[in-house]
Amino acid sequence: MKENSPLNRDGLPPFVKTWKQMYIILTGTLFLLIALFYLFMNHFQ
Amino acid sequence: MSSLDWIVLSLTLIFVVSYGIYRSRETHTMDSFLLAGQSLPWYHVTLSLMATQASAITFLSAPGQAYTDGMRFVQFYFGLPLAMVVLCVTFVPKFGQLKIFTAYEFLESRFDLRTRGLTSFLFLLQRGLSTGLSIYAPSLILSAILGWDITWTNIISGGVVMLYTIAGGSRAVSHTHLQQMAIITIGMVVAGIMVVKYLPNDVSFTDALHVAGKMGKINLIDFTFDLNSRYNVWSGLIGGFFLQLSYFGTDQSQVGRFLTGSSQGQSKLGLAMNGLLKIPMQFLILLVGVLVFAFYQFTNPPLFFNKTAVDKVRKTQYAAQYEALEKKHELIQKDKHPHIMALTEALKKEDQTAIQQSRVVLAGFETKVKEVRKEAENLLSEANGGDTNDVNYIFLRFVIDYLPAGMVGLLIAVILLASMGSVAAAYNSLASCTIVDIYKRMIRKDDDSKDYVAASRWATFFWGIFCIAIAQYASRLGSMIEAVNILGSLFYGVILGIFLVAFYFKNIGSRAVFYGSILGEVFVIISYLFNLTAFLWLNLIGCLLVIIFAWIIEYTWPQPASRKPSL
Incomplete structure (x- = not known):
C-alpha cells in the first residue's frame, strides 16, 4: 500500500476535506441511525 | 423446486464460479495470490468486507430472529x-507501514516470534473450526429443505468455492465478492417486495x-443497561465495539x-x-423478517417451520399427538384472525382505545401460540431427538411455500453465495497464515515467489478439505456447534488486547504481554464457565484483562533490555 501522509487526500470522497471529517460523519451517522430507529420504533410500536 | 428454479440456481452458481476462475489468470506472485496485488479500489474493499462478514446464516437466521424476537438484534x-x-x-x-501479509507479522516486529506464533496458531485453530461450522450450518438447513444428503450440501457449500480460491486466491475472492453481494442484495430486496405483495389487498x-x-x-x-441482556444499546456500543474491533482488526479473514x-x-x-x-443492511434484512411475521398474521403459519422434522414425526408413534397440536394451533389462529382485522381497522381509523384493546387480546393469543409451539418442540425432541429450534427455517420455508418459480432458485442461490463469500475469505486467510507465519517464516525461508504461490494453493486445498471434514463431523456432534461458536468469542478479546498493547503501551514488552494474555484468557474462560455475563461483554473483559495483567507484570517483573523497539 502507498503511504498516507496527513496532506494526502487519497481515498477521501470529494465532499470531505480531511479524514477527521470523515470519522465525524461516520460517528454522526451512527447516532443519527440510533435516533431514527428510536423514532421508527415509537411510531410503529 | 421447479425446473426454472434449478436453471436459475445453476446459472447463478456457474456464473460466479466461472467469473472467479476467469479472474485468477492474473495470479502469479505471492502478493497477487494473498493480497490481490494490493490493487483494489475502496468499493471492492467494502463489498469484500461485507461479504466476508455476512455468512449464509445471516440471511437465514436474521429474518427468523426478527420473526420470533423482533428487530432488537440490530443493536x-x-x-x-x-x-x-x-x-x-x-x-x-x-x-501499511510494515507492508505485511498477515496481521500477526506485526506482532513479531513489536514483540517476538513467540507472540506471533501463538496468535497465528490461535487464529488457525479457531478459524478452521468455525469455517467448518460456517459450511455445516447452511448445509444442514438446505439439506432439510431440499431433501439432499448433507454430504452433498457440504461439498457444494465448501467444495465449489475451493475451485476459484485455489486458482485465483485473494483476487478471485474479492472479485467474486462483488458479484455475490450484487446478487444477494437483489434477492433480498425482491423477497421483501414479494412479502408485501402477498399481504391481503386492504393491508x-x-x-x-x-x-x-x-x-x-x-x-x-x-x-436499559443490563449486563445479562444480550442486545441493548450499551452492549451493542461497548461490547459490540470490542467484538467488531477484534474481528476486523485481528482476524486475518478480514485483515x-x-x-x-x-x-x-x-x-x-x-x-x-x-x-x-x-447497520442499514442489517436493518433491512430484519425488516424482511418482520414483514414475514406480519404476513403470517393474515395467513395461517405452520406450527413448526422445519418441514423435514415434521415429516419425520408423522412416521412415528407421536403422529397423532402432533396432529392434535396442529389442530389446536389452527384453532388459535382462526380465533385470532378477527382481532388482527380489528386491529388493522382501528389503526386506519386511528382509534387508540380499540388499538389498545386489540393489543391486549393479541398478546394473549401470542402467549397461547408460544405455548403450543413449545409443546410441539418438546414432542419433536422426544420423537426425533436433537435440536428443535426452527428459527433458521422460518424465512426459507416462506420462500419455498409462497414465492413463484425462479425466485426460490434465486433465494437458494443467495444462501449458497453468502456461504461461499465468507468461506472463500476464510480459506484464503487460513492459507495466508499457514504460508506467511509458519511455512515461510519457520520452515522454508528462501524459496522463490512461485514456489510460495504453489504452496499457498496446496494450503488452500488442505484447509478446504479440513473445513469440509469438520462440517461432516459436526453433523454428528450437535452440541459441539454451540461450544465452538462460543470459543470464537472467548479468544477475540484477548487477541485484541495483545494488539492494543502493541499499539498503545510502548513500555510493555513481549514477556509481559505473553503471560498477560495467558492469564487474561484463563479469567475469560472462568467468566464464561460461571456464567458471569452475556457473551458480548467477554470481548471487553478479555481485552482489558490482557492490558492490566501485561502492565502489572511489566512493572513487577521487568524484562531485560533485549526487548524489541516499539513501532
Whole structure:
C-alpha cells in the first residue's frame, strides 16, 4: 500500500476535506441511525 | 423446486464460479495470490468486507430472529462504525507501514516470534473450526429443505468455492465478492417486495409494520443497561465495539480483505463505507423478517417451520399427538384472525382505545401460540431427538411455500453465495497464515515467489478439505456447534488486547504481554464457565484483562533490555 501522509487526500470522497471529517460523519451517522430507529420504533410500536 | 428454479440456481452458481476462475489468470506472485496485488479500489474493499462478514446464516437466521424476537438484534452492530474509525486511525497505517501479509507479522516486529506464533496458531485453530461450522450450518438447513444428503450440501457449500480460491486466491475472492453481494442484495430486496405483495389487498406496507409494531416486533432500541441482556444499546456500543474491533482488526479473514486496497486511503475508505452501510443492511434484512411475521398474521403459519422434522414425526408413534397440536394451533389462529382485522381497522381509523384493546387480546393469543409451539418442540425432541429450534427455517420455508418459480432458485442461490463469500475469505486467510507465519517464516525461508504461490494453493486445498471434514463431523456432534461458536468469542478479546498493547503501551514488552494474555484468557474462560455475563461483554473483559495483567507484570517483573523497539 502507498503511504498516507496527513496532506494526502487519497481515498477521501470529494465532499470531505480531511479524514477527521470523515470519522465525524461516520460517528454522526451512527447516532443519527440510533435516533431514527428510536423514532421508527415509537411510531410503529 | 421447479425446473426454472434449478436453471436459475445453476446459472447463478456457474456464473460466479466461472467469473472467479476467469479472474485468477492474473495470479502469479505471492502478493497477487494473498493480497490481490494490493490493487483494489475502496468499493471492492467494502463489498469484500461485507461479504466476508455476512455468512449464509445471516440471511437465514436474521429474518427468523426478527420473526420470533423482533428487530432488537440490530443493536449488536452499533459498535461497528466506531470500530471502523479506530481501524482507520491505528491499524491501517501500522499494517501499511510494515507492508505485511498477515496481521500477526506485526506482532513479531513489536514483540517476538513467540507472540506471533501463538496468535497465528490461535487464529488457525479457531478459524478452521468455525469455517467448518460456517459450511455445516447452511448445509444442514438446505439439506432439510431440499431433501439432499448433507454430504452433498457440504461439498457444494465448501467444495465449489475451493475451485476459484485455489486458482485465483485473494483476487478471485474479492472479485467474486462483488458479484455475490450484487446478487444477494437483489434477492433480498425482491423477497421483501414479494412479502408485501402477498399481504391481503386492504393491508398496506405501513399497516403491516403497524401490526408487527403493536405486537412488539419493532423493538429496535433498548436503552436499559443490563449486563445479562444480550442486545441493548450499551452492549451493542461497548461490547459490540470490542467484538467488531477484534474481528476486523485481528482476524486475518478480514485483515486480508482491507489489505487488498490499492493504497491506505482506499483501504480506509473501504472500512469507513462498511461502517456506514452495515447497520442499514442489517436493518433491512430484519425488516424482511418482520414483514414475514406480519404476513403470517393474515395467513395461517405452520406450527413448526422445519418441514423435514415434521415429516419425520408423522412416521412415528407421536403422529397423532402432533396432529392434535396442529389442530389446536389452527384453532388459535382462526380465533385470532378477527382481532388482527380489528386491529388493522382501528389503526386506519386511528382509534387508540380499540388499538389498545386489540393489543391486549393479541398478546394473549401470542402467549397461547408460544405455548403450543413449545409443546410441539418438546414432542419433536422426544420423537426425533436433537435440536428443535426452527428459527433458521422460518424465512426459507416462506420462500419455498409462497414465492413463484425462479425466485426460490434465486433465494437458494443467495444462501449458497453468502456461504461461499465468507468461506472463500476464510480459506484464503487460513492459507495466508499457514504460508506467511509458519511455512515461510519457520520452515522454508528462501524459496522463490512461485514456489510460495504453489504452496499457498496446496494450503488452500488442505484447509478446504479440513473445513469440509469438520462440517461432516459436526453433523454428528450437535452440541459441539454451540461450544465452538462460543470459543470464537472467548479468544477475540484477548487477541485484541495483545494488539492494543502493541499499539498503545510502548513500555510493555513481549514477556509481559505473553503471560498477560495467558492469564487474561484463563479469567475469560472462568467468566464464561460461571456464567458471569452475556457473551458480548467477554470481548471487553478479555481485552482489558490482557492490558492490566501485561502492565502489572511489566512493572513487577521487568524484562531485560533485549526487548524489541516499539513501532
